[in-house]
Amino acid sequence: MALSPGHGCDPAAPSLAVIGAGVAGCALAARMRRLGWQGPISLWESGRGPGGRASTRRSRHDDLVRLDHGAPLLSISGSPQPTLLAPLLDGGWVEPWSGALAQLDGEGRLIAGGTDPLTQGDLYRGRGGMDQLCRGLLELGGTGLELHSQCLVCDLAPTAHGGWELLDQQQQRLDVADWLVLSGTLLVHPRCQTLLGWPEPPLQPLARTLRDPQLERAAAAIAAIDSSPRCALLVLIQASAAEAWRRLPFRLLSFEAAAERRWGLSRLSIQPLEDGRCAVVAHSSAAVARLHADVIGSRSSVAQLPGVSPSPQREQTLIDTLASALSAVMEPWIAPLVLEGADPQLMRWGAAFPEGFGLASELMLCPQSRIGFCGDFISGPGFGRIEGALRSGEELAEQLLAAMGPASVPAQGQPA
Ligand SMILES: Cc1cc2nc3c(=O)[nH]c(=O)nc-3n(C[C@H](O)[C@H](O)[C@H](O)COP(=O)(O)OP(=O)(O)OC[C@H]3O[C@@H](n4cnc5c(N)ncnc54)[C@H](O)[C@@H]3O)c2cc1C
Missing domain, CATH: 3.50.50.60 (FAD/NAD(P)-binding domain)
Structure with a gap:
């Protein structure tokens, strides 16, 4: 392009x-x-x-599908604001975000708000997908x-x-x-x-x-x-099953350290789509991503690079592992979790966060x-x-x- x-x-x-x-x-x-x-x-x-x-991952065949599979949000905590933020807001490329934030502790208790360093300060998102930024x-x-x-x-x-x-x-x-x-x-x-x-x-x-x-x-x-890796499970919930996801008391759920160890997940991002469907992105913990260091999502752009060869079998095993973790976490709200027709996909971020x-x-x-x-x-x-x-x-x-x-x-x- x-x-x-x-x-x-x-x-x-x-x-x-x-x-x-x-x-x-x-x-x-x-x-x-x-x-x-x-x-x-x-x-x-x-x-x-x-x-x-x-x-944002989009579909060639379906204009309404979009999944923010990396950063779901942008937070500004320092001042003064970055100079480019105001023209981005004025141009309608980004917009303030005020969805519900929550944190999950190791006992499965939900804490409203929370202390996730990625969500401190003023929150924004790309209007129509993070790639709009x-x-x-x-x-x-x-x-x-x-x-x-x-x-x-x-x-x-x-x-x-x-x-x-x-x-x-x-x-x-x-x-x-x-x-x-x-x-x-x-x-x-x-x-x-x-x-x-x-x-x-x-x-x-x-x-x-x-x-x-x-x-x-x-x-x-x-x-x-050094940097810490993440894997992401991406699912697209069909409109008939999406209402339960829309009713959740959070749009972004961060996992405390004990919860990360228990479920192997670090964050869950609920992204309702305009036509009633709902994209859900579950980010693994760094430990799970390290354990599966050589597994790459075959539909991610890194898989197209010369020298990179994804293994569909290992990819499916990791998708299944993340899907069962998601199912266990969602039990208080959505049980049983049925991902049939949700087209689960995997994305690997080998260097998600510098350390x-x-x-x-x-x-x-x-x-x-x-x-x-x-x-x-x-x-x-x-x-x-x-x-x-x-x-x-x-x-x-x-x-x-x-x-x-x-x-x-x-x-x-x-x-x-
Ligand atoms: C799962 C996840 C969740 C996150 N959540 C948040 C959040 O909630 N809030 C937040 O503020 N941040 C979050 N982040 C971090 C945020 O995404 C990054 O800090 C930010 O996007 C980094 O931007 P960048 O331009 O520095 O790097 P990148 O986005 O990595 O851009 C570098 C670009 O260079 C390209 N590139 C590199 N080498 C070459 C080459 N040799 N040839 C061609 N192209 C090349 C890469 O493909 C890439 O597109 C998250 C990140 C991940 C992975």
């Missing part, structure tokens, strides 16, 4: 390639434009469309943004003029740009070795040979970031090598959440423009 080919921008301005069209990559592009940057921006995304971990950001980016979906960037090479080449699996050039931003960690982190069988994260040898101390420190720090401290914001930009990093793995307010991804994209845009120099933005640059 290519979005808005790069006309309407200033071909004389330096070009920027962004790897990843999740919240951070899209926020970076939007903020650059709103600060007046007119150079060409290309975004390279391995998934089917923008969104990353804040995306990234679509809105791309829209705010205006003309001259090129989005290339279903394109995995497998390698990088510095150019003779100090820029970057992006390469595919066959080492064919996908793009060449003056500046490069990585909004995901795949090309820097050793998990690409286990996930894709690559011999080494491609940026690591380059960081050693480019003799840029800032880049060496950033690459080492990113490689050391520890993340990448220090002083290391986000390496001006000597013309490379920058943004994403929820940058330390600071909102770390590990959409808020952090948004803020990091905004922050990097400002740092990049300062590094590119005043010539990169005309005097009448559009305000944020």
Whole structure:
């Protein structure tokens, strides 16, 4: 999928390639434009469309089906608010969320509200699906943004003029740009070795040979970031059975640590659809996801990547395990739980949440090598959440423009 080919921008301005069209990559592009940057921006995304971990699974055959299988919500707890939030709300891309929140303890008791760190602060969701957040950001980016979906960037090479080449699996050039931003960690982190069988994260040898101390420190720090995985069971409850789900005293149920251990689930998100059906997404605990580390949902976009081979049998076993956990949890409200016709599917998030401290914001930009990093793995307010991804994209845009120099933005640059 290519979005808005790069006309309407200033071909004389330096070009920027962004790897990843999740919240951070899209926020970076939007903020650059709103600060007046007119150079060409290309975004390279391995998934089917923008969104990353804040995306929505849709059906080619049924327009009304949508399941937010990663983040179901966006919470803003820091102040001031991210700059892009107001235009996203004004444009109708996101909306405030006030559904019922609850937490489940290890005895099966329901506590209204709760202390889930993912639901503290002001809550919002994408209007019509979480992927609308990234679509809105791309829209705010205006003309001259090129989005290339279903394109995995497998390698990088510095150019003779100090820029970057992006390469595919066959080492064919996908793009060449003056500046490069990585909004995901795949090309820097050793998990690409286990996930894709690559011999080494491609940026690591380059960081050693480019003799840029800032880049060496950033690459080492990113490689050391641990992350915790999740699996998600996705079910679509038909309208005839959905009323019971709509009547539940919660729309989002978080599991306390003891409840996670007991049921192997961490969250349950109830997502009523417009036509009476109801999407239900059950996220596993990190422990269950680790136990099934090599099981990948065959309908997820990661399963299409070269080097990844899903096992339908193991996938079915994990679907059955998560479905029985869901059935046990729902017993007080819906029993027996019948998932016939609910088309259970599996999604694996190998790196759902970064852990520890993340990448220090002083290391986000390496001006000597013309490379920058943004994403929820940058330390600071909102770390590990959409808020952090948004803020990091905004922050990097400002740092990049300062590094590119005043010539990169005309005097009448559009305000944020
Ligand atoms: C199950 C789950 C529940 C969550 N719940 C919440 C919540 O309630 N609230 C909240 O605020 N946050 C939540 N989060 C976290 C939130 O989703 C993330 O913090 C946020 O979406 C991260 O955005 P990002 O842009 O930093 O990274 P990503 O969304 O990971 O975006 C990076 C993108 O880069 C692409 N990419 C990477 N490498 C390459 C490459 N080499 N070539 C091409 N493309 C590449 C990836 O495909 C991806 O789309 C949840 C996450 C998960 C998984």
